[in-house]
Amino acid sequence: MPELPEVEVTRIGLLPHVRGRRVTGIAVRNPFLRYPLPPDLGARVVGRTLAGIARRGKYLLFDFEPGVLLVHLGMSGSLRLVPADTPPDRHDHVDLLFEKRALRLRDPRRFGAMLWLDKDSGAHPLLRTLGMEPLSDTLTGEVLHLALRRRSAAIKQVLMDSHVIVGVGNIYASESLFRAGIRPSTAAHRISRSRCARLVEAVKSTLQDALAAGGSSLRDFVGSDGKPGYFQQQYFVYGRVGLPCRLCGAPIRSLRQGQRSTFYCPHCQR
DNA sequence: CTGGTCACCTGGAAGC
DNA sequence: TGCTTCCAGGTGACCA
Numbered sequence: 001m002p003e004l005p006e007v008e009v010t011r012i013g014l015l016p017h018v019r020g021r022r023v024t025g026i027a028v029r030n031p032f033l034r035y036p037l038p039p040d041l042g043a044r045v046v047g048r049t050l051a052g053i054a055r056r057g058k059y060l061l062f063d064f065e066p067g068v069l070l071v072h073l074g075m076s077g078s079l080r081l082v083p084a085d086t087p088p089d090r091h092d093h094v095d096l097l098f099e100k101r102a103l104r105l106r107d108p109r110r111f112g113a114m115l116w117l118d119k120d121s122g123a124h125p126l127l128r129t130l131g132m133e134p135l136s137d138t139l140t141g142e143v144l145h146l147a148l149r150r151r152s153a154a155i156k157q158v159l160m161d162s163h164v165i166v167g168v169g170n171i172y173a174s175e176s177l178f179r180a181g182i183r184p185s186t187a188a189h190r191i192s193r194s195r196c197a198r199l200v201e202a203v204k205s206t207l208q209d210a211l212a213a214g215g216s217s218l219r220d221f222v223g224s225d226g227k228p229g230y231f232q233q234q235y236f237v238y239g240r241v242g243l244p245c246r247l248c249g250a251p252i253r254s255l256r257q258g259q260r261s262t263f264y265c266p267h268c269q270r
Numbered sequence: 271c272t273g274g275t276c277a278c279c280t281g282g283a284a285g286c
Numbered sequence: 287t288g289c290t291t292c293c294a295g296g297t298g299a300c301c302a
Binding site: 034074075076091107108109110111150151152153157258259 | 271272273274275276278279280281
Binding site for chain 1: 293294295296297298
């Protein structure tokens, strides 16, 4: 999916256009996402004013005061604002109508989600168990070192575990480990305190750089304005198997971890 | 609790 | 050209 930067780019892009606006209708063309759409979604949001959009991990939280509309983009989801009369594509499953414009959810693979959470949305099972926000001050090298103590799994897989840290997906896990100079296969609990500090800085800088570039243009992703991001031009390792490392020239290698591809430089990462 | 595997779904690219 | 196989941003459920 869109990882944290792409989700945040979407949030920031939408916010000024929809905050304070009233939902005038909805259109559901296919309610079968990862979870079925709530049958009463229309009754919950139509006529309500959107107070703001928050983000927790890769979840977008549309605040309608009495409750929250939770949206997850899965692997292939995107949200865009289009003129309300724009003909839908075959994977445009849901529209939230705001007067003359539609906030349109497109998701070819349908791994995404759209749910209604009543007050106290943070207590929802999907949100309650989430780990630390990587860009918050909560995440420090010390805290990460502690969190990794009982984890013998490979650091790449622990980095992607949303119950530890949220928002770091397959692309940014590889990129962060490259920046930190750490082998993705290293057992998490064998990483020293000082290397954890370096890793935390690498995760933060990777996500921030991606955010500044407007995210990555993924196969199925476009930002809320329909424009692509450019961060993929800055990838050090992701998708670069066989190509020379941008720092040392050694050929980038790949391996499989938990049925996902990992990329790393055998010389820069130990 | 932890780690490993599977499933969910569609489409594009590569291989034969 | 057409069919088959593999691969893709996520993550909850299930098992040992």
